[in-house]
Amino acid sequence: MRRTLPVGRAARNSIDRAGPGSGTVQHARFAPLPAHGLVDETLHLRVEGLEPGARVRLRLASAGAPGTMWMAEATFVADAGDVDLTRDAPLEGSYAGVDPMGLFWSRAAVPGVPGETAADPAVVTLTARDASGQAFLRHELRRSFLAAGVRQASVDAAGLVARLFTPPARGPHPTMIVLGGSDGGFRWCSEVASLLASRGFATLALAYFGIEPLPPTLDRIPLEYFERAIDWLSAHPAVDPRRIGVIGASRGGELALLLGATFPALRAVVAYVPSGILWPGVPQMDHAAWTWQGRELPTAGQMPLADWQRMLADAGLQDDTPEAYQLVLHDLGMIEAATIPVERIHGPILFITGRDDRLWPCEQLTGFALRRLQERGFAHRVEHLSYGGAGHAIGWPHVIAPATRTTHPVTRAVMDLGGTPAANARAAADSWPRMLDFLQRSL
Incomplete structure (x- = not known):
């Protein structure tokens, strides 16, 4: 019983910080992701257009209690020029092993960072970061228990x-x-x-x-x-x-x-x-x-x-x-x-x-x-x-x-x-x- 989800524009996934010499991230993008969906939907999280061998840290965060947020992180190596969570296990992070949705369930409460998350706790923010911790991709996704029209x-x-x-x-x-x-x-x-x-x-x-x-x-x-x-x-x-x-x-x-x-x-x-x-x-x-x-x-x-x-x-x-x-x-x-x-x-x-x-x-x-x-x-x-x-x-x-x-x-x-x-x-x-x-x- 599959549902077709609306797909956000890939151009909105990128944060324009990549200059001419930043080959690791200048062509990077998330594979198309929806803007909203049900909490039980399995997503295909993939970062494309990376330099082979580049290290990428993916972070998923959502708003928690005042002053906190729910966050998970995992570091990957783009062996083939991309990172695909249905295929790749993290080198380190909040979860271990290949798990397409590991970033979702492994979130833990940490001190909040201003601007890191949307105010709505149902919205999760996915970012991709380079070796310095700088975010070069960002995507927001609202996860709901109710489909439209229910x-x-x-x-x-x-x-x-x-x-x-x-x-x-x-x-x-x-x-x-x-x-x-x-x-x-x-x-x-x-x-x-x-x-x-x-x-x-x-x-x-x-x-x-x-x-x-x-x-x-x-x-x-x-x-x-x-x-x-x-x-x-x-x-x-x-x-x-x-x-x-x-x-x-x-x-x-x-x-x-x-x-x-x-x-x-x-x-x-x-x-x-x-x-x-x-x-x-x-x-x-x-x-x-x-x-x-x-x-x-x-x-x-x-x-x-x-x-x-x-x-x-x-x-x-x-x-x-x-x-x-x-x-x-x-x-x-x-x-x-x-x-x-x-x-x-x-x-x-x-x-x-x-x-x-x-x-x-x-x-x-x-x-x-x-x-x-x-x-x-x-x-x-x-x-x-x-x-x-x-x-x-x-x-x-x-x-x-x-x-x-x-x-x-x-x-x-x-x-x-x-x-x-x-x-x-x-x-x-x-x-x-x-x-x-x-x-x-x-x-």
Whole structure:
């Protein structure tokens, strides 16, 4: 699913500092680059017209918090008279190895330099510099989550807290419900919904706690809430009710599998770093996260929070680590009761996981679902993208790599998400177009 982007004039790429004797840069130019595009677009960054053997330092920068900017740099040798990031690895810099978009994800916060970046943080500035550090090429590019013509609207119906995104083309469209994780609100889901809508899907970014008037925490969320969302979407003129799917990450990935197993109207499921078994609320571990028809669903590890903290202390473990989850995964009876009946899903399933997930044992938790699908003779396609070296933070590509350690916005616990920025970025770059292809084939 490719988009044609507007191309800026090559003449605007050059900074007129090259005199008659500056053969290294006087004919240099960037290969044509767009003036704007989506954040998930892969660009072909190439500097042409260089002297063979010339050293060129490429810098990508964007505005950050006041007094800072996000910047990445890499030095290349123009062996054949050009530098091509799809072919060349940097001698040194913010990333290593051949990576067409390495300058995008490897940006880090540094003190701001006046005039280095545009004021709009969505605009990135690419410069090429000579051995003295002098910039001789410059190009600005605005990166957006929304394509031109995509419409967005807040949903205030059926008790939902949601945002609807619709593509510019006439519908009805294949549609995805997009769910965030245990951080609540619209984190993760709004950005994913924007990008999917820019690719031709109607999307509903659906909050289910952590924002008024929803519950403040992940605690006994009724599945009937999501049933109302499906019913509301099915009646919307922009939506094809025969082509509705669901996508979620982390606890939202767990939820996506559960919703697919509960509601036949959902015809495709994408689960990022999910669990195939159900877990308690956050942080209220003495209750389930989900209810159906007035009853709490069976959950692994449900107990009073004080008991859980005592178990962790006795074992010398911290919360939100793979080792902590192992404290309850040995109870086979409890696991059987808490396993999501994924064989009831009425369409294909895509799992996306990182093998170095340090938040929870994602490969093992996904394995419960994969084995159940195989044992029950699941009738639809199942795909699993598993990435070595990647952790819990796999999402859309070509943005600043998220930190591998972060503070949970609800529990305030410091979490190790695992992976490395490079491995997480490359997992996102590989999985994102494959996820889009999965949805195209499935819906």
